[in-house]
Amino acid sequence: MIRPLRLLLLALALVSSSAAAAPAPAEGNRLEQVVLLSRHNLRAPLVSSGTLAEATPHAWATWDVAAGELTTKGGVLEVYMGRYLGQWLRQANVLPATGCPQAADFHALANSLQRTQATAQFFIAGAFPGCHVAVQQRRPLGTMDPLFDPVIHRDDAPFQRRALRAIRKAEAQARLAPDLQAVDEVVEHAASPACAGRRPCTLRTGDSTFRVEVGKEPGATGSLALANGMVDALLMEDYQNATGTAAGWGRLHDEAQWQALARVRNGYQDILFGTPDVARDVAAPLLAHIAELFEAPASPKVTLLVGHDSNIGSVLAALGVSAYTLPGQLEKTPIGGLLQFERWRRESGDVRYRLVYVYPTRAQLRDALPLSDARPPGRVQLALSGCAQDGCSEVQFERLLHRAVN
Template sequence: MICPLRSLLLVLALGMSTATATAADEQLQQVVLLSRHNLRAPVVASGALANATPETWPRWDVGAGELTTKGGVLELYVGRYMGQWLRQAQLLPATGCLQPGDFHAHANSLQRTQATAEFFVAGAFPGCHVAIEQRMALGTMDPLFNPVIHNGDTAFRKRALLAMQQALAASDLAPATSVLEQITRYPQSAACTGRSDCHLVLSDTTFSAEPGNEPRASGSLALASGLVDALLMEHYQGSGIPREGWGRLNNEAQWKALAQIRNRYQDILFGTPEVARDVAGPLLARVDVLLNDQASPKVSLLVGHDSNIGSLLAALAISDYSLPGQYEKTPIGGLLQFERWRDRHSGVERIRLAYVYPTTAQLRNAQPLTEAQPPGRVALRLPGCAARGCTVAQFQRLLHPAAR
């Protein structure tokens, strides 16, 4: 058991109603959920982030990168809401524990992802024993969720690096980095010692796309993204961080500027189409198998990371979307929801995709997700498909573009 509070939180998983009803002419057949882990501690205790500000970062009660106690509570709310949504949609039994073939969970082999899966299950299926698949030793990346480059071809590497460089060149992040410098007091930090005119200049950024490794950036872009990530985690932590940004981060315009850095960083590294298809290849294959194998569970939960969700969306050519109430494009606790529906009359099946996510306010204020306060839900339009979703054949062409 990774999260010792699970048994204490099970009592919270009772008594919630959900707002979604199944359409009269369609029946939900299957759901595949790809989740980002919930609230974790940032990595600021030492190294570049610690040296990038003269201020002292707040202390956290868990290790760097680990799911926090509040993150467990927030994920339990997500699981509780989704469990009741799936029951109301008549995909899972209305009462009692699960039957064989109903549900399967597989999480990356890190503390924050395994713990997230445990809290989801505790919320969705209180009092029931549901195993979480862990394929690797704790602390070791599972190949399914490891967002690494697989293609070792030199020409591919050159195209990938060029695409990243072009994406950076097309980004106007100077106003946003100026806001970040003011909040962190970067020019007065240890990183700027001995430099009279020290700033986060994105032109110093270099990229790498080596097989077996994640796409990476070094220089100011990576540092700025890491600083924003740490500030976002503190924001979600809420009451434990009384003076955000050491008292200098206090309005919506600042948050929108910071989010632009973080979102653009993810898009540059994982959002170019060819890189995305390569990095997300294992997850795309898993989704393909789950949605086409008659032996697949009715509900599958895959718990990974923002890079998994971002690369998978880019691989499916879904880039132009927004999540109302959220700063991040791939927020913590958010779920990509692949749904397979069958028309009751014609028998035709369609695949739909939605992003279900806690809003920033729900995360910060630890609001339970209920019928009165549901999570955000945005239907994502799959390219080449009607608003009501893709036919199975159309979805197959999205998953296998080379076969078109």
């Protein structure tokens, strides 16, 4: 097994080596500006205390960082992504071919948590080795920046009632009962300390209580929220792959099991952050910021925003993005993945806006595989509502953003 520090040193050495360039954009079009909305990379899960710690008779995997913090391997993986995208952006002539980026070229802003700030720093280490490029942090470390805080903003009782109805309807339509049972079987919840003296004690649908309150994240209690936390921990353990053995105490060995667990994880995110009213309200600050970046003449050519899966999920739902799949991934908003908002200038002179999901595959995460043109990250162009296959016109994109934040 490669130890974490050795892996990080290897990643940094690869950044400095001559490597095959990322594939160039198609000829005849000119990429003018890019906004990258990224989910932080691999972090330790939140299972060391509280309800999750008591939810299984098994001991959760141990980590070498505090709960919620970016791991060393997460830093390595982000170096690889930064290196790949830095090369791609240089080939597209959005960034200077040589030297360090200036303020007009690149800017990074990350939520003020350790995992998001560290992710941005490792991205920069990969994209611009040897350069001093600062990451903007607008709040004290450990507190949420309002731009990335996925909270309800509307203090409006009819809105909150409408949002709760939509969330409950989304839960019913998700039909997660068989998948919750699959989680139950892996973690052996019935034999856990939390179930002592309680019979029956199972993960099931219909026992969730949801909340939509101003100033707080959409939330849930009950089996769905508990199962989501457990699946998150198992996914992080699988990505970390510290022992080279199957995650979940050797009980997760079947792809059908992983698919069931992924449906719980993805379903939870869609239920809480994917209904239209909630998504538009939660994502409004980020979408307004992205709109401003494209509208302001002085904006950098490339902007990196590092947040969370709830940010990406709510942005996609607020924009009305069509259903999509990410080949090689279980998660709809995977660790280390990012939304790439692109503004292109066509030969005719008109503009097209495109939205692309760039993400590491599950194998690339587990095996810490460097990214290159021979082994690129996943790349899926997303369909934007009311726009053609080659993207949105300026008017269409402005209308799309306006509808999403109003």
